[in-house]
Amino acid sequence: MRAKLILAALLAILAEQLFYCQWIGSTIGGFAFAWIVALMAAVPAVRRRPGARFALLVATLFAATLVYDPGLLGWALFWAAISSAGLLARARFGDMLRWSVRLLAHLFIGWIRWFGDGVRILRIRSPKSGIAGGRSLAALISLLALPLIGGGIFLTLFASANPLIADAIDRIRIPSPVSIVPQLAFAGLAFFAVWPSLRPHPFVTRPAIGAPSFAGVLPQVPAASIILSLLTFNAVFALQNSLDIIFLWSGARLPGTITMADYAHRGAYALIATALLAALFVLTVLSPRSPTSKRASVRLLVTLWVAQNLLLVASSILRTLDYVGSYSLTVMRIAALAWMLLVGLGLVLILWRLLTGRSTAWLINTNAFAAGAMLLIGCAADPAAIAADWNVRHAREVGGPAQPIDLCYLRNQGASALLPLIELESAARDPEFLDRVRTAREEVLRITVLGQSDWHSWTWRNAGRLAAAQAALGANPPRPRTAYGTSCTGDSYREDPLSSSGD
Numbered sequence: 001m002r003a004k005l006i007l008a009a010l011l012a013i014l015a016e017q018l019f020y021c022q023w024i025g026s027t028i029g030g031f032a033f034a035w036i037v038a039l040m041a042a043v044p045a046v047r048r049r050p051g052a053r054f055a056l057l058v059a060t061l062f063a064a065t066l067v068y069d070p071g072l073l074g075w076a077l078f079w080a081a082i083s084s085a086g087l088l089a090r091a092r093f094g095d096m097l098r099w100s101v102r103l104l105a106h107l108f109i110g111w112i113r114w115f116g117d118g119v120r121i122l123r124i125r126s127p128k129s130g131i132a133g134g135r136s137l138a139a140l141i142s143l144l145a146l147p148l149i150g151g152g153i154f155l156t157l158f159a160s161a162n163p164l165i166a167d168a169i170d171r172i173r174i175p176s177p178v179s180i181v182p183q184l185a186f187a188g189l190a191f192f193a194v195w196p197s198l199r200p201h202p203f204v205t206r207p208a209i210g211a212p213s214f215a216g217v218l219p220q221v222p223a224a225s226i227i228l229s230l231l232t233f234n235a236v237f238a239l240q241n242s243l244d245i246i247f248l249w250s251g252a253r254l255p256g257t258i259t260m261a262d263y264a265h266r267g268a269y270a271l272i273a274t275a276l277l278a279a280l281f282v283l284t285v286l287s288p289r290s291p292t293s294k295r296a297s298v299r300l301l302v303t304l305w306v307a308q309n310l311l312l313v314a315s316s317i318l319r320t321l322d323y324v325g326s327y328s329l330t331v332m333r334i335a336a337l338a339w340m341l342l343v344g345l346g347l348v349l350i351l352w353r354l355l356t357g358r359s360t361a362w363l364i365n366t367n368a369f370a371a372g373a374m375l376l377i378g379c380a381a382d383p384a385a386i387a388a389d390w391n392v393r394h395a396r397e398v399g400g401p402a403q404p405i406d407l408c409y410l411r412n413q414g415a416s417a418l419l420p421l422i423e424l425e426s427a428a429r430d431p432e433f434l435d436r437v438r439t440a441r442e443e444v445l446r447i448t449v450l451g452q453s454d455w456h457s458w459t460w461r462n463a464g465r466l467a468a469a470q471a472a473l474g475a476n477p478p479r480p481r482t483a484y485g486t487s488c489t490g491d492s493y494r495e496d497p498l499s500s501s502g503d
Helices: 002-019 027-042 050-068 072-088 096-123 137-161 163-170 181-198 223-249 260-285 296-326 331-356 360-380 383-393 407-412 414-427 431-453 460-473
Strands: none
Touching: 002 027, 002 181, 027 050, 027 072, 027 181, 050 072, 050 360, 050 460, 072 096, 072 181, 072 360, 096 181, 096 360, 137 163, 223 260, 223 296, 260 296, 260 331, 296 331, 331 360, 331 383, 383 407, 383 414, 407 414, 407 431, 414 431, 414 460, 431 460
16 A cells, blocks of 8 residues: 555656646656556556556557657547556456446546545554564654654754755745645646556446446337348438449539539438448347347348448448548548548448347447547558648649648647648748748747657657758748738738747
8 A cells, every 4th residue: 555655646646747737748658658667567467467567568659659649549549458457456447338338437536536535644553563663654643753853953053054955955946835836736636547557446346347238128029020121221322322333433423513622521420320320220129049130031131231331331431532532531521531430340340240149248348449549540650740731742732633732730730741732832932921921830840849858748750750841941941921920711810920829
């Protein structure tokens, strides 16, 4: 208990030093690694149990991504991994659905454990003889009072006799109690955040933890109704997929005034919702062990319907790509494409579960693993930089087929858009547009340099970007023609665009 208390306190102090009133940088990755080391030192079972070791390995991967390029998603995934490592030292995994319930309980009630543990720490007695042999906390304080007070008195006398000691004491600045209250509160919050991973609440680690169950809630659907439903669904889906094949995949001319961009954009997300409803139907109505699912006709109809849903997902991806080609790429559209891929994989796994009789836990864990792998890729990559680079290379201003580039969007991506903006600046020919690009590049460059100048907000990825940018721009980067340049919307600045923000 004492070791956990000391380690949690050290992590809280470290968090206060790194993050209180500071910008977040690669320091959050360093803190993540310190948390991992503290957990391994405080909870030996984490090093012994295979599940906990695997969760610790995953936490280490996410900690590495936080060092390279910190972000909210990476931190959330790291917290889930290191919390899982602490819980797996005391509980079985089961399936991801039940484990998600554990993590939610751990998040919301884990900190309550400290109040009971705090009382226990105050009552701890050492079982061995020694400096604190059998003494309570109050006895230990009385033991240390005399040497501390006496040492202070002698140090004061020596300071009056020795100017070197007096000068060293004068250099010590003790903050006022009022000024350190916010820092103590911040460190306290960090302590409460760390403590549950070292000492999980017993409610969270109990053997039987519930998961949402719909057994007995859903009505039993007759086999004839299921077969008729599958026939109807296949017919309706065949109509939609036939239209997609004719107009979307083959490129036939659309009737009336409907453009391909309209056709592509309006249906992408609705079709994904349709595929999700189809997956929900198969999951809830057709259990792998039910007599209905064992019929050859039902299996054939379900296989055909899932195949049609996969074609629907592929059409949704193509619609999104067509829309991106006509307009631009954004982080949200990258996320939408990743989500569509996961939906397609989920449909395949649902069909495989039905045909092979796999368990529900297998389906949940496999989908969770796929989603986790996708999120890990998202943390390691930089979707904002990918979108910015694609938009620059396909912008109409540089001879590309897409719409005119949105400089405001590029500027708002911050350091992720720095190198694409420099590439766009070198390719721009129109003087007015070049001024707008240079102004956006200057703003992003200044913000990046400002962030990298402070070790708290320094990041490994931005260090590489800044070095590449400085090598491309040279010692004296070109400036806009006007005093403060032209905004991303085309208006001229009358004052420094960053002066009002206090940066």
